[in-house]
Amino acid sequence: MEMSDEAGPFHVEKKTGRAELRRVCLRPPSAQAGLTVPATMTRAGLFVALLVFAWLVWDTGADPIRLARGLPWIFDFLRRMMPPDLSVLPAALLGALKTVEIALLGTAVAAVLALPLGFLSARNVAPGAVFYPARAVLNFFRSVDTLVYALVFVAAVGLGPFPGVLAVVAYTTTSLAKLYGEAVEGVDPGPVDAITATGATRLQVLRFGVIPQVLPLFLSYVLYRLETNIRAATVLGFVGAGGIGFYLQTYLRMIDYRAASTVLLVTVAMVMVVDAISSRLRDRLV
Amino acid sequence: MIEVAGLRVVLPPSTVALHGVDLSIGRGEFVVVLGRSGAGKTTFLRCLNRLVEPTAGTIRVAGRAVTGAGAVAVREVRRQIGMVFQQFNLVRRATAIDNVLAGRLGYVPPIASVFGSFPQADRELARACLDQVGLGHLAERRADKLSGGEQQRVAIARALAQRPEVILADEPTASLDPALTSSIMDILKAINTEQGLTLVVSQHQLATALAYATRIVGFRQGRVTFDGRPTAVTPTVVRAIYGDGDGDVR
Numbered sequence: 001m002e003m004s005d006e007a008g009p010f011h012v013e014k015k016t017g018r019a020e021l022r023r024v025c026l027r028p029p030s031a032q033a034g035l036t037v038p039a040t041m042t043r044a045g046l047f048v049a050l051l052v053f054a055w056l057v058w059d060t061g062a063d064p065i066r067l068a069r070g071l072p073w074i075f076d077f078l079r080r081m082m083p084p085d086l087s088v089l090p091a092a093l094l095g096a097l098k099t100v101e102i103a104l105l106g107t108a109v110a111a112v113l114a115l116p117l118g119f120l121s122a123r124n125v126a127p128g129a130v131f132y133p134a135r136a137v138l139n140f141f142r143s144v145d146t147l148v149y150a151l152v153f154v155a156a157v158g159l160g161p162f163p164g165v166l167a168v169v170a171y172t173t174t175s176l177a178k179l180y181g182e183a184v185e186g187v188d189p190g191p192v193d194a195i196t197a198t199g200a201t202r203l204q205v206l207r208f209g210v211i212p213q214v215l216p217l218f219l220s221y222v223l224y225r226l227e228t229n230i231r232a233a234t235v236l237g238f239v240g241a242g243g244i245g246f247y248l249q250t251y252l253r254m255i256d257y258r259a260a261s262t263v264l265l266v267t268v269a270m271v272m273v274v275d276a277i278s279s280r281l282r283d284r285l286v
Numbered sequence: 287m288i289e290v291a292g293l294r295v296v297l298p299p300s301t302v303a304l305h306g307v308d309l310s311i312g313r314g315e316f317v318v319v320l321g322r323s324g325a326g327k328t329t330f331l332r333c334l335n336r337l338v339e340p341t342a343g344t345i346r347v348a349g350r351a352v353t354g355a356g357a358v359a360v361r362e363v364r365r366q367i368g369m370v371f372q373q374f375n376l377v378r379r380a381t382a383i384d385n386v387l388a389g390r391l392g393y394v395p396p397i398a399s400v401f402g403s404f405p406q407a408d409r410e411l412a413r414a415c416l417d418q419v420g421l422g423h424l425a426e427r428r429a430d431k432l433s434g435g436e437q438q439r440v441a442i443a444r445a446l447a448q449r450p451e452v453i454l455a456d457e458p459t460a461s462l463d464p465a466l467t468s469s470i471m472d473i474l475k476a477i478n479t480e481q482g483l484t485l486v487v488s489q490h491q492l493a494t495a496l497a498y499a500t501r502i503v504g505f506r507q508g509r510v511t512f513d514g515r516p517t518a519v520t521p522t523v524v525r526a527i528y529g530d531g532d533g534d535v536r
Contacts, residue, residue: 190375194441197335198448199365199392207400208388212377 081261088259092247092266099243100270102161102236103229106168111222113173118180118218125184125206138181141174146232150241161242168229168236176225183217184210216285223278223285230274234267244270287313287452287484288334293343295329295508303329305508306343311486311501313451316478318495319488320512320527321505327488330505331454334486335367336360348451365392368445370455370474374437378430382421382440385429386412389447415443419473435466442473453477455487459494467491471498492524 056062120126121134149170153163187210195209237245244267251260288311295304304326311317319327332338334345336352345352350363368389376385390408391399398404416422419439429437438458445453455474459467471487475498478485489495495502496516504512504527511526512519 190371190373191377193337194369194371194375194444195377195388195391197337197364197367197369198389198444199361199363200388201361201391201396203400204391204396208377208391212379216379 077257080257081264083258084262084265085256085258086262088247088251088262089266092244092263095237095244095247095263096266096270098161099233099237099245100230100274102164102168102241102243103226103233103274106165106233107172107222107226107229109165110169110172110176110225111218113169114176114180117173117177119184119206121177121181122184123181124187125210135181138174138178141170142178144171146171146229147235147239150236150239154240159240159242164233164236164241164243167241168233171232172225172229176221179221180214180218183214183221187213220282220285223282227271227275227278230271234271287311287315287348288486289344289346290334291344293330293333293345294341295326295333295338296341297329303508304333307508307510309503309510309513311484313484314478314482316475316485316498316500317487317503318499318501319486319503319505320492320495321488322528325505325527326508327505328456329508331369331456331486331488334452334454335364335369337369361392365448366451368448368450368453370438370441370445370453370458372457372460374434374441374461376429376437376440376444379428381426381428382432382436382443383412383416383425385440386416386443386447389415389444392448411449412443412447415446416440418446419443434462435469438462438466438470439473442470442477446477450483452484452486455485457488457490460490467494474498492519 117134117138120130121138123131126134146167149167150163153166153170157163157166191213192205192209195205200208233243233245234248235245237243237247238249240246244263248260248263248267251257251263288309290307290309293304293307293309295302297303307326307330319330321327329338333340334347334352336355340353343353347363348366350359350366352360352363355363377388380388387404387409390404390412394404394408413422413425416425419442421436421439421443424432424436429440432440438461442453442458453474458474459470462470471494474485474487477483487498496519499516502512502514502516502519503510504523506527506529512523514523
């Protein structure tokens, strides 16, 4: 009796916090749901995983010997890339600049567009009638990669960096919205309670109770997305959406491997520089 | 000042947290709510400003209806009720003074406040409240750079900035070093005696409760089992609140 007396109501108190929060309300992220699996299930799972693995190897024709036979060709390819043809360096640098521009503009626009979507897809802020459709829409658009969007936008607005920007915006908005939403769901309910208790409006509660908690996370996600978008934007040129990828593809088609290697080196340098700057900025945010 | 009648709270799915509580608290009382974890203390306090939605019953605070009030009316009555929490619940990345300023949110123009603009009078009031708890010199320090005791004092200043008639404090010293208990309780007591505010404070510690309260209300399993002066708290009463053979009052 004593036990249930203690345990029961204690659990209630924990729930109190959540029940009340249905208004400004914060529920725990679904990710926190625990999983415990018995040992026999683990073994059965392992067996199934091995079967699936074997089938995958067979069905994709994965063959180490074929890889070994192909290695000389890779070395030949690398040899023909040496030394890099530095005469195309100015063009490559211009291409890299354009790629950075595409990623920067696309990420910046997406960072803003994702704000309302992020709050609408947070279970603890949006009512269910909004939350579920918002999540569904986000998942739908997020399942298409930037490159596929680029194909669509090149067809719609023509060649050049602009369709690249649109493609980055399309993918990044939805992926950031999901990250924003999860950050909002993870906020500490304490300050939200405290602001609510002062008699603040819902908008004030968001501004003073939620935003200060999530803003550093939001900025960190934006920088992280910028890093991945730089990489994504390097291949946008392959489908005519501007940037350094265009030069890489052109030189490869012209079988000018030495020029292509210069472009590759510039790409690597560009990604490394942006990553370094971005991760330094992110460190400061936490 | 606080009128509670037939207050019943059922938390989803079917846990009864409060079984019909009737309580009347007068102006200027210092009420300490005692009880074990889960006895319903927190739920009771959070009902008084509708952070928890009562299932049945009526609550009036400072002459205004809390239950049945619409969104605007609830905000108006909340302004009259300052709240202090066990975990302080400050906005960690904001400065002490900005946290106190949040106590004015119910009064200032909402849209302007969202853009960070507060009337000068409200800024001065916030400043005065921070001075009152002895932290004027730490106004510009970020909340997460303050000690626990300092954070709780900022939280009290935030409640004071509401110019409330009632202050609710939910286990205000439970997260603090025991040595700090009296400093926080002394501040609350001073607010009670000097400004005449009505205080409702939940407490774990019996000795602290008896030292500060003008009235003790004991909760057990969602019911009021004792209501009287601290001098009337006998060992029998303690058993009625905390249960038999379990003196685990800490």
